[in-house]
Amino acid sequence: MARIKTEKNGSRKDVIVSKAATLFREKGYKAASMRDLAEAVGVEAASLYNHIKSKSELLHELVFNVANRFVLKMDEIESEPISSLQKMEKLLRFHISEMIHNYEEVYVSDREWKHLSDPYLSNYQNQRRVYRKRIAAIIEEGIRNKEIKAIDAPTVVLIFLHAVSGIESWHRSTKKISAEELEQNMVAILIDGLKANH
Amino acid sequence: MARIKTEKNGSRKDVIVSKAATLFREKGYKAASMRDLAEAVGVEAASLYNHIKSKSELLHELVFNVANRFVLKMDEIESEPISSLQKMEKLLRFHISEMIHNYEEVYVSDREWKHLSDPYLSNYQNQRRVYRKRIAAIIEEGIRNKEIKAIDAPTVVLIFLHAVSGIESWHRSTKKISAEELEQNMVAILIDGLKANH
DNA sequence: GGGAAAAGAACTAACGTTTATTCGTGCTAA
DNA sequence: TTAGCACGAATAAACGTTAGTTCTTTTCCC
Incomplete structure (x- = not known):
C-alpha cells in the first residue's frame, strides 16, 4: 500500500493534478484514462477518488x-x-x-x-x-x-x-x-x- | 431505409470521410463516436462498416x-x-x-x-x-x-x-x-x- | 424490355472491452 | 485511537465492431 509521495508543502491532490497535466498533454484528455493516471501516480484508480471529485x-x-x-x-x-x-x-x-x-x-x-x-x-x-x-x-x-x-x-x-x-x-x-x-x-x-x- | 446521398462523382465513402472530418474537428477524434458519425451521415452505426474498414x-x-x-x-x-x-x-x-x-x-x-x-x-x-x-x-x-x-x-x-x-x-x-x-x-x-x- | 440473379447497402441485435465512478473493508501514519 | 488513504470488487454506460438478415439497386441474359 504505497502512499502518494508529496513534495513538501504540496497536497496529494497537487501531485495528481500535475501528473494529469503530463498525461493529458501526451494523449489528450479523452484518450487519457483514469487507470493511466493511477499508474503514473503509482496507485490504483479507485484511490484517486479519495483526493479528487472527478x-x-x-x-x-x-x-x-x-x-x-x-x-x-x-x-x-x-x-x-x-x-x-x-x-x-x-x-x-x-x-x-x-x-x-x-x-x-x-x-x-x-x-x-x-x-x-x-x-x-x-x-x-x-x-x-x-x-x-x-x-x-x-x-x-x-x-x-x-x-x-x-x-x-x-x-x-x-x-x-x-x-x-x-x-x-x-x-x-x-x-x-x-x-x-x-x-x-x-x-x-x-x-x-x-x-x-x- | 434511407441511403447515403452522394454528390455526383463521389462515393458513399467520400461522404463518410467528409462528415468525419467535421465531427473530428468539433469533438476531437477520441470523443467523436461512430454512433455520432452515423447520425451525421443519416444511417445506423453498423451500416458505416459497409463502406469503411475502421x-x-x-x-x-x-x-x-x-x-x-x-x-x-x-x-x-x-x-x-x-x-x-x-x-x-x-x-x-x-x-x-x-x-x-x-x-x-x-x-x-x-x-x-x-x-x-x-x-x-x-x-x-x-x-x-x-x-x-x-x-x-x-x-x-x-x-x-x-x-x-x-x-x-x-x-x-x-x-x-x-x-x-x-x-x-x-x-x-x-x-x-x-x-x-x-x-x-x-x-x-x-x-x-x-x-x-x- | 422483362425478369432472374448478383451485388450493394441498410437494418437489428449482440459481442467483448474499456470507461469513469462507487462501495465496503482494512491498513497505517499521526 | 482515529482519520486518512489505498485496496479489490463491482457498477452501469459507452465504446468499436461483427453477425445475420432484409431490402434495394444494378447487371445481364432471354
Whole structure:
C-alpha cells in the first residue's frame, strides 16, 4: 500500500493534478484514462477518488489555473505607463515564458478546453473572448499612435497567440536552441513584423 | 431505409470521410463516436462498416490526403526559379489558402495525428520532420543571400506553421474580415518580419 | 424490355472491452 | 485511537465492431 509521495508543502491532490497535466498533454484528455493516471501516480484508480471529485475536475482545475495567471498579468501590463508596442512585447515575453516553464498546463489548457462541460465551458469561452479583445485594444491603440502598422487587430491577435503555442515543437525537438535565444528570435520576428514602416 | 446521398462523382465513402472530418474537428477524434458519425451521415452505426474498414482508417485517410497535398506543393515551389523570400511567401499563401478552403481536413490533420497508430504514426512523423526541414532549408538559403534576417531557421518554421493554424479562430469568429484581407494581413506581418533590415 | 440473379447497402441485435465512478473493508501514519 | 488513504470488487454506460438478415439497386441474359 504505497502512499502518494508529496513534495513538501504540496497536497496529494497537487501531485495528481500535475501528473494529469503530463498525461493529458501526451494523449489528450479523452484518450487519457483514469487507470493511466493511477499508474503514473503509482496507485490504483479507485484511490484517486479519495483526493479528487472527478476526471473533469482535473481538467477545469488545470484550465482555470492557467487562465487566471494570464488575466492577472494582463491587468498588470495594461496599467503600466509604456507604449503599446512595449506592452505587446511584454505580453509576448510573458506568453513565451509561460509556454516554456509551465509547458504541460499551458499546452493542455490551450488544446483540451473543448472538453470542459458547462458551466465551465461557457465561462472559459467568455474569458477567452474578453482576453483577446484586451490584446486587440492594445494593438488598436498602437495603430492610432502610428507605432504599429495599420492591419486588422484580430488577425494580429490570432497570429500572436498561435505563434507562441508553436513552442510546443521546440520542447519536443532534440537539438534545441536555448530558451533565451528562442525568446529573442520570436520577439525579433513578431514585434518587428508589427512595427510601422517609418 | 434511407441511403447515403452522394454528390455526383463521389462515393458513399467520400461522404463518410467528409462528415468525419467535421465531427473530428468539433469533438476531437477520441470523443467523436461512430454512433455520432452515423447520425451525421443519416444511417445506423453498423451500416458505416459497409463502406469503411475502421474508425482509424477515417483518420489516416484524412491525414494523408492533406499531407500529400502539402508535399506536392512543396515540390513545385522548390523547383521554381524565384528568391527565397518569394518562396516563403508562396508557401505561406498556400498554407493560408488550404486552411481557409479545406478547413476541416487540415485542422483535423494538424490536431489529431497523435491518434494515428503505427505504422501510420511513425510514417506521418517522418513526413512532418522532412517537410519542416525543407522549409528551414529555404529560410537558410535566404539568410545566406541576406534577404532574410539572421535568425534561427527552425524557430521561424515553428512560428510560421502555428501562426497559420490560427486561422481556426478566424473561421469561428462572427465578424470576419474577408479571406483576401486575412491573407494580406498575415503575409504583411510574417513576411515583413522575415525581411533583413537594409 | 422483362425478369432472374448478383451485388450493394441498410437494418437489428449482440459481442467483448474499456470507461469513469462507487462501495465496503482494512491498513497505517499521526 | 482515529482519520486518512489505498485496496479489490463491482457498477452501469459507452465504446468499436461483427453477425445475420432484409431490402434495394444494378447487371445481364432471354
